[in-house]
Amino acid sequence: MKILVTGMGGELGTRVAQLLEQRAWATEIVGVDFVPPRRRLRRAEFRRIDPRDRDKLVRFVTDVAPNVVAHFGVYEPSSRMTPESAVERTELATVAALSAAARAGNLEYVVVRSGLEVYGPRSASVSVPDEDALPAPRTPYGESLLEVEAIAAGLRVQHGVGVCALRYAPVLGSHVPSPLGRLLRLPVVPVPAFADPPFSVLHPDDAADAMVAAIERRFDGPLNIVGPGAATPWQAVRLGGRIPIPVLPGLWGPAAQAVELAGAAIAEHVVELLRHGRTGAGSRAVDALGLTNLRPTQDVLRELFDWADVVPLQMVRGEVA
Amino acid sequence: MSRDFGLDTDHSSAPEPIGPALRRRLGGRYPIDPFGFDPHLCDLLYPAVSGLVRVAVSGAEHVPTDGGAVIVANRGFGIAEPAALAVAVRRATGRRLRVVGAPALPIAGSALRRLGAIASSYEDLSAALRVGHLVAMPLAPTWMRTGAGMPPLALMQATTHTPVIPAAVVPGGPFGTALKPWRVRFGDLVRLDEPYAPDDPLTAARFAEAVREAVSGLLT
Numbered sequence: 001m002k003i004l005v006t007g008m009g010g011e012l013g014t015r016v017a018q019l020l021e022q023r024a025w026a027t028e029i030v031g032v033d034f035v036p037p038r039r040r041l042r043r044a045e046f047r048r049i050d051p052r053d054r055d056k057l058v059r060f061v062t063d064v065a066p067n068v069v070a071h072f073g074v075y076e077p078s079s080r081m082t083p084e085s086a087v088e089r090t091e092l093a094t095v096a097a098l099s100a101a102a103r104a105g106n107l108e109y110v111v112v113r114s115g116l117e118v119y120g121p122r123s124a125s126v127s128v129p130d131e132d133a134l135p136a137p138r139t140p141y142g143e144s145l146l147e148v149e150a151i152a153a154g155l156r157v158q159h160g161v162g163v164c165a166l167r168y169a170p171v172l173g174s175h176v177p178s179p180l181g182r183l184l185r186l187p188v189v190p191v192p193a194f195a196d197p198p199f200s201v202l203h204p205d206d207a208a209d210a211m212v213a214a215i216e217r218r219f220d221g222p223l224n225i226v227g228p229g230a231a232t233p234w235q236a237v238r239l240g241g242r243i244p245i246p247v248l249p250g251l252w253g254p255a256a257q258a259v260e261l262a263g264a265a266i267a268e269h270v271v272e273l274l275r276h277g278r279t280g281a282g283s284r285a286v287d288a289l290g291l292t293n294l295r296p297t298q299d300v301l302r303e304l305f306d307w308a309d310v311v312p313l314q315m316v317r318g319e320v321a
Numbered sequence: 322m323s324r325d326f327g328l329d330t331d332h333s334s335a336p337e338p339i340g341p342a343l344r345r346r347l348g349g350r351y352p353i354d355p356f357g358f359d360p361h362l363c364d365l366l367y368p369a370v371s372g373l374v375r376v377a378v379s380g381a382e383h384v385p386t387d388g389g390a391v392i393v394a395n396r397g398f399g400i401a402e403p404a405a406l407a408v409a410v411r412r413a414t415g416r417r418l419r420v421v422g423a424p425a426l427p428i429a430g431s432a433l434r435r436l437g438a439i440a441s442s443y444e445d446l447s448a449a450l451r452v453g454h455l456v457a458m459p460l461a462p463t464w465m466r467t468g469a470g471m472p473p474l475a476l477m478q479a480t481t482h483t484p485v486i487p488a489a490v491v492p493g494g495p496f497g498t499a500l501k502p503w504r505v506r507f508g509d510l511v512r513l514d515e516p517y518a519p520d521d522p523l524t525a526a527r528f529a530e531a532v533r534e535a536v537s538g539l540l541t
Contacts, residue, residue: 124423124425124430124440125425125440125441125442125444125445126440126442126444126445127355127356127357127434127439127440127445128355128356128444128445128448128449129444130444130447130448132444133444194427194428195427195428195431196431197357197431198353198354198355198356198357200355226355229330229352229353229354229355230353230354230355230357231349231353232353232357234349235349235351235353236349237349238347238348238349239348239349239350240349241348277357279355279356280355281355281448281451281452283451283452298326298352
């Protein structure tokens, strides 16, 4: 089976490629991204292509003619690029890679990375949405994810391929570039003054396991992938030993600008998470994909905060000498 | 059921002494579930609530000690019934109780969710039952809590796959009529006489009628 991993240069794309290398059924693993993989890969082949070079990407995917596409070419705003650039690259990568893969003629199955952001802010009536809840995104990232799902669903209609959308909770980890993770590691963190809604997160290893399990089991449809339990903004900040700064509802714009000056740009979907929370019902994925031992939200947060500080090389040399 | 920081989100624990509890709160080392429930806070408040709302429990053997289930109870216009029911459940089984009916208000809604309230919606009730919580669902309020009100039909559709236990809540002091304890009486599981398809909307209507009769029977 020939598998194309788009976004292989990201943390999740690289982890999935490593897991696929251990599977005998994944006979050929090919990846593409605008940055190289983050770890050494033994079997997988990688081609560095910027999604904005549409023709090159289409030619490459057409030549590969994959049986399965694991689509991680979905870029989170303020993670590794500006919000505008993230939305543009996501759209270009999705349209070019998926349509070229379908036209190549061998495509059987597509899994796309999506997120709980597609549900929009928690409402008074639906605070823990399952996959049957109507998506109603209110942020550019949520809209971008829903568009990715829609493009992939179009392949199901036009080409009869199976399509799965993995709606991840925010993925946090010491090596995962994430605006939420960066924000929570600041010494002083803005939190809502009059609310403390729960949010759930996901460990990157669990996110990668879910992608491989979806390919193995060929699940068709959307699935929420969520770590058990939750945390609230005030609690998460204290868990990391940081200082919470209450922000009044109308002052999130200036607060976001101040935080960006401190080195952690926060996009709209992160502000939405802090103000309204973000959780989802993940039991369907647990049953459908056989996901066991998903790491609880608070364990993921503890691991994020336990990340060792950067050690200056000069000091290390001195100690060795 | 998940355990964080040694606390179970379904089964209650003894409250911590005030010093360690305060340190735990300040350090953020307590669990929260996706509905916003805060079991550590509930354990801390339980002695005060159970002292204020004294409860006499009967039929405790009907309340499941594990797994998702719905307790359908009568209610009036007061705010003490959920507290009385939660105290009764905790005394009967040691379990924590979620209560349908979190208000859509910014601060009060958030505070009540911390204590176990969930939204009055099919989606949130289904999600809570799927992960194995014990949920209380009130019937429509009746004057002076003297009868069983109408069951919420839209919510009943979420309950046809789980055990449904009727309960009668009779007021006591200090929020009731005199300084008597509240009386909470649990009944046997609600069953339908004829075979049924759980996903059939008519099944929910039949369960609604059966549970209303069962609560009425417990009140007489």
